[in-house]
Amino acid sequence: MNEEATAARKAAVWRVIDELRPQLVELAKRIHAKPEIAFEEVNAAQWLSEAARDAGFQVEKPIGGLQTAFRASYASSQGGPTIAFLAEYDALPKLGHACGHNLIGTASLGAALGVVNGIEVLPGTVQLIGTPGEEGGGGKVILTEAGVFDGVDAAMMVHPSGKTVLWKHALARRKLFIEFFGKSSHASGAPEQGINALDAAIQTFNNINALRQHIVDSSRIHGVITDGGEVPNVVPDHSAALFYVRATNDGDCDELLEKVKNCSCAAAMATGAEVKLELQGSYKSLRTNMLLAETFKQNLEALGWQFDDVDPTKCIGSTDMADVSHAVPAIHPYVSIGPTDLPGHSTEFAEASASQKGYEAMIAAAKALAMTAVDVLFSPPLLPAIKTEFEQK
Numbered sequence: 001m002n003e004e005a006t007a008a009r010k011a012a013v014w015r016v017i018d019e020l021r022p023q024l025v026e027l028a029k030r031i032h033a034k035p036e037i038a039f040e041e042v043n044a045a046q047w048l049s050e051a052a053r054d055a056g057f058q059v060e061k062p063i064g065g066l067q068t069a070f071r072a073s074y075a076s077s078q079g080g081p082t083i084a085f086l087a088e089y090d091a092l093p094k095l096g097h098a099c100g101h102n103l104i105g106t107a108s109l110g111a112a113l114g115v116v117n118g119i120e121v122l123p124g125t126v127q128l129i130g131t132p133g134e135e136g137g138g139g140k141v142i143l144t145e146a147g148v149f150d151g152v153d154a155a156m157m158v159h160p161s162g163k164t165v166l167w168k169h170a171l172a173r174r175k176l177f178i179e180f181f182g183k184s185s186h187a188s189g190a191p192e193q194g195i196n197a198l199d200a201a202i203q204t205f206n207n208i209n210a211l212r213q214h215i216v217d218s219s220r221i222h223g224v225i226t227d228g229g230e231v232p233n234v235v236p237d238h239s240a241a242l243f244y245v246r247a248t249n250d251g252d253c254d255e256l257l258e259k260v261k262n263c264s265c266a267a268a269m270a271t272g273a274e275v276k277l278e279l280q281g282s283y284k285s286l287r288t289n290m291l292l293a294e295t296f297k298q299n300l301e302a303l304g305w306q307f308d309d310v311d312p313t314k315c316i317g318s319t320d321m322a323d324v325s326h327a328v329p330a331i332h333p334y335v336s337i338g339p340t341d342l343p344g345h346s347t348e349f350a351e352a353s354a355s356q357k358g359y360e361a362m363i364a365a366a367k368a369l370a371m372t373a374v375d376v377l378f379s380p381p382l383l384p385a386i387k388t389e390f391e392q393k
Contacts, residue, residue: 005378006374006375006378006379009118009119009374009378010299010370010371010374012118012119013114013115013118013119013367013370013371013374014114014118014367014371015118016113016114016117016118017110017111017113017114017118017363017366017367017370018363020110020113020114021363023051024106024107024109024110024362024363024366025106025359025362025363027047027048027051027106027109028102028103028106028354028358028359028362029102029354030047031043031044031047031089031097031101031102031105031106032096032097032102032350032353032354033354035091035092035096035097036089036090036091037090037091037092037093037135038090038132038133038134038135038136038137038139039066039067039068039090039132039133039137039139040068040090041068041089041090041091041132042067042068044068044089044090044102044105045061045068045069045070045089045130045132048070048087048089048105048106048109048128048130049061049070049072049130051109051113052072052109052112052113052128053072055074055113055116055117056074056116057072057073057074057112057116057128058072058073058074058075059071059072059073060072060073061130063143063146063148064142064143064146064147064148065142065146066132066133066139066142066143068130068132068133069129069130069131069132069139069143069148070129070130071127071128071129071130071148072112072127072128072129072130073125073126073127074112074116074122074125074126074127075125076121076122076123076124076125078121078122078123078124079124080122080123080124080125080377081123081124081125081153081154081376081377081383082124082125082126082127082151082152082153083115083124083125083126083127083152083153083154083156083373083376083377084126084127084128084129084149084152084154084155084156084328085108085109085111085112085126085127085128085129085155085156085157085369085373086104086108086129086131086140086155086156086157086321086324087104087105087106087108087109087128087129087130087131087157088101088104088105088131088132088134088157089101089102089104089105089130089132090132090133090134090135090137090139091135092135092345095345095346095347095350096350097350097353097354098344098345098346098347098349098350098353099135099160099344099345099349099353100159100160100337100349100352100353100358101134101135102353102354103160103337103353103358103359103361103362103365104157104158104159104160105130106362106366107157107158107362107363107365107366107369108128108156108157108158108366108369109128109366110362110363110366110367110370111156111365111366111367111369111370111373112126112127112128112370114366114367114370115370115373115374115377118370119374119377122377123377123378124153124377126373127152129143129148129149129155131143131320133320134319134320134321136175136281137281137320138281138282138283138320138323139320140320140321140323140324141281141282141283141320141323144323144324144326144327149324149327149328152327152328153328153329153376153383153387154289154292154328154329154330154373154376154383154386155324155325155328155329155330155331156292156296156330156331156369156372156373157321157331157332157369158332158333158334158335158365158368158369159332159333159334159335160334160335160336160337160349160352160353160358160361160362161334161335161336161337161342161344162336162337162338162339162340162341162342162343162344163308163310163334163336163340164300164305164306164307164308164333164334164335164336165307165308165310165312165333165334166293166294166296166297166307166312166333167286167288167290167293167312167331167332167333168286168310168312168314168316168334169218169248169285169286169312169313169314169316170283170285170286170316170317170318170319170321170322170332171218171219171220171246171247171248171253171283171285171316171317171318172246172247172248172249172250172252172253172282172283172284172285172318172322173244173245173246173253173282173283173317173318174244174245174246174253174254174257174279174281174282175242175243175244175279175280175281175282176242176243176244176245176257176260176261176277176278176279176280177240177241177242177243177277177278177279177280178201178204178240178241178242178243178264178275178276178277178278179238179239179240179275179276179278180197180198180200180201180238180239180240180264180267180268180271180273180274180275180276181197181237181238181273181274181275181276182194182195182196182197182200182235182236182237182238182239182271182272182273182274183195183235183237184234184235184236184237185234185235186233186234186235187232187233187234187235188233191235194235194237195235195237195271195272195273196235196236196271196273197229197236197237197238197239197271197273198225198228198229198236198239199267199271199273200239200264200267200268200270200271200273200275201225201228201239201240201241201267202225203266203267203270203271204241204263204264204267205223205225205241206267207263207264207266207267208221208223208243208260208263211259211260211263215256215259216247216248216252218247218248219246219247219248219252219253219256220244220245220246220247221243221244221245221246221256221260222243222244223241223242223243223244224241224242225239225240225241226240226241226242227239227240242280243260244318245257245260246317246318247285248285249285250284250285253285257279261277264277283318283319283320283322283323284322284323284325284326285322286319286321286322286325286332287322287325287326287330287393288325288330288331288332289325289329289330289331289386289389289390290389291382291385291386291389292329292330292331292372292376292386293331293333295372295375295376295382296331296333296368296369296372297333299367299368299371299372299375300333300335300364300365300368302371303364303367303368305335305364305368308336308340317344319332328390329386329387329389329390335361335364335365336357336361337352337353337355337357337358337361338352338355338357338358
């Protein structure tokens with residue numbers, strides 16, 4: 001690859017994104033000010049896809065059976081590889097954009113527009129894929145299963161965080177809904193005639209707490225009671241709980257899930273209640289393409305950013321980007337938008353997602369993503385090496 005020509009292309013991409021900065025910041029502010037929860041992101045999806053359409057992209061909407069998902073494509077007549085920038089834009093209930101998805105969606109939009117407008121002859125296809133419902137909905141899982149990422153050669157996105165980190169483990173996750181069915185009765189007048197479904201739910205938590213000392217440190221089990229009865233003087237004939245079960249890989253996660261199921265079945269036997277189990281969704285563990293990630297690292301560092309010294313093997317939460325990473329080479333790095341101890345899913349994070357530092361990080365992420373796409377598109381040996389690593393994993 002001609003380094004001088006590549007540098008010139010990257011400089012052109014920078015200029016485009018710098019020119020678009022006011023538009024991108026305004027859009028990020030607008031999405032932040034009107035938070036929409038999973039699969040209800042009507043406005044955010046419309047604003048992002050319209051911006052791509054105005055730039056000459058062909059927009060498909062909806063896609064993959066999801067009304068708020070879209071794919072905006074800008075294809076070269078020369079053919080070539082397909083690079084996808086993934087946009088997230090859903091918010092959290094009550095907390096709003098406490099995970100910074102307003103910045104993710106807009107950064108990916110900026111990257112896509114930067115590549116398309118900054119390169120005169122595009123040797124491939126650039127896609128902006130709108131992926132709703134990351135917060136618990138598994139939108140990317142649904143889109144992956146629907147074939148939306150078929151034909152994509154590399155998928156990229158950047159997530160805001162307290163620290164700038166190239167990659168982290170993301171845990172495999174199983175979402176388990178548990179219901180118990182008992183028998184109502186007067187809690188004082190005839191308790192012996194009742195079967196307490198709430199006791200079964202509470203015993204499930206107790207069983208799981210006993211299990212915790214026998215699982216590996218990186219695994220996680222956490223849940224909430226979603227129904228515990230109505231009034232104290234009626235024996236609850238129904239209870240329900242929702243659990244997330246997480247582990248570093250899919251095999252361990254499935255094994256731990258079976259143990260959690262056994263905890264609930266034991267609780268049902270002990271109380272006499274009936275139990276119903278429903279697996280409501282699964283995330284794979286994240287598989288980062290390290291060659292693609294190192295390329296991104298060089299580009300972000302070229303913008304003057306430094307990566308924080310952290311142990312990337314320390315497990316965090318889970319993401320539906322993991323399922324994409326099992327389908328195509330993918331990266332999911334992090335950029336800092338606040339102090340290093342900034343807690344995710346907090347009011348502080350929501351505030352940082354609409355801060356000057358947050359917007360600076362968004363623009364830097366857009367540039368680094370676009371520059372990485374330039375490397376992939378214009379370096380003939382790079383993409384085959386990226387694919388080789390992916391296939392070996």
